[in-house]
Amino acid sequence: MSLQRKSKYPIDSLFTCRWSPRAFTGEPIDDTTLMSFFEAARWAPSSFNAQPWRFIYARRDTPAWAPLHDALNEFNRSWAHRASALVVVLSRTSWTPPGKTQPQPIPTHSFDTGAAWASLAFQATLKGWHAHAMGGFDREQLRQALGIPDDHAIEAMVAIGWRSDEPVLPEALQAREVMSQRLPLEQVVVEGRFGFGGVAAPAPVPVPSAQPVGEPDKAPA
Ligand SMILES: Cc1cc2nc3c(=O)[nH]c(=O)nc-3n(C[C@H](O)[C@H](O)[C@H](O)COP(=O)(O)O)c2cc1C
DSSP: OGGGSOOSSOOOTHHHHOOOOOOBOOOOOOHHHHHHHHHHHHTOOOGGGOOOEEEEEEETTSTTHHHHHHHBOHHHHHHHTTOSEEEEEEEESEEOOTTOSSOEEOTTHHHHHHHHHHHHHHHHHHTTOEEEEEOOBOHHHHHHHHTOOTTEEEEEEEEEEOBOSSOOSOHHHHTTOEEOOOOOGGGTOOSSSOOOOOOOOOOOEEOTTOOOOOOTTSOOO
16 A cells, blocks of 8 residues: 555654554453553653653444444534444643643644654554544543543544455445545655745545545545
């Protein structure tokens, strides 16, 4: 699959092999494998080592599944119901640093937690699994259902699954199961001072024996 993505400069194929398919088998994921993804996230860097990330997970076919699954929007439910696990990614927005007595805001809570999510996704890729982030869900419903306090931001949800080679998706979605490309490096990196113009995203490339990628949190047209 990495052959579909070419980097301009040499990088480990891990970075181009990670992608976000939607066609999952729904098979069970064992505890050690799932926990190894969170373990990878645990070692992410964070400002003051505050480690603001928190994860709530539910395995498919367990009582914990429904509240997470039901919070997804219709589009995401249409494919993520075949995930092996769903994860809610939270970040603490404040903490009490060592030596202090009063909680202080963590300005980097989302940045730090983004690094942790990326580590989770790369570890999943290393093990042949996929971690597909989702922004399309009802945050307030989730907050109520899972008892998430106000000092924890709900960053995203993640569907973890094993990719199916069968055409398990609805036709429109199946056609969108492609690895996406990236903006050229020159358009996202500049030396010295701001110098970015508006650019269109490159076209996606089809993936053999699979499907789509599209606007994640929108229903297919
Ligand atoms: C924060 C975030 C929210 C996303 N929301 C959704 C979503 O709601 N539904 C979906 O199908 N994909 C969603 N995606 C997946 C993106 O569309 C995908 O990561 C992006 O197109 C790049 O493709 P790749 O991950 O395959 O490289 C989301 C990704 C991120 C990081």
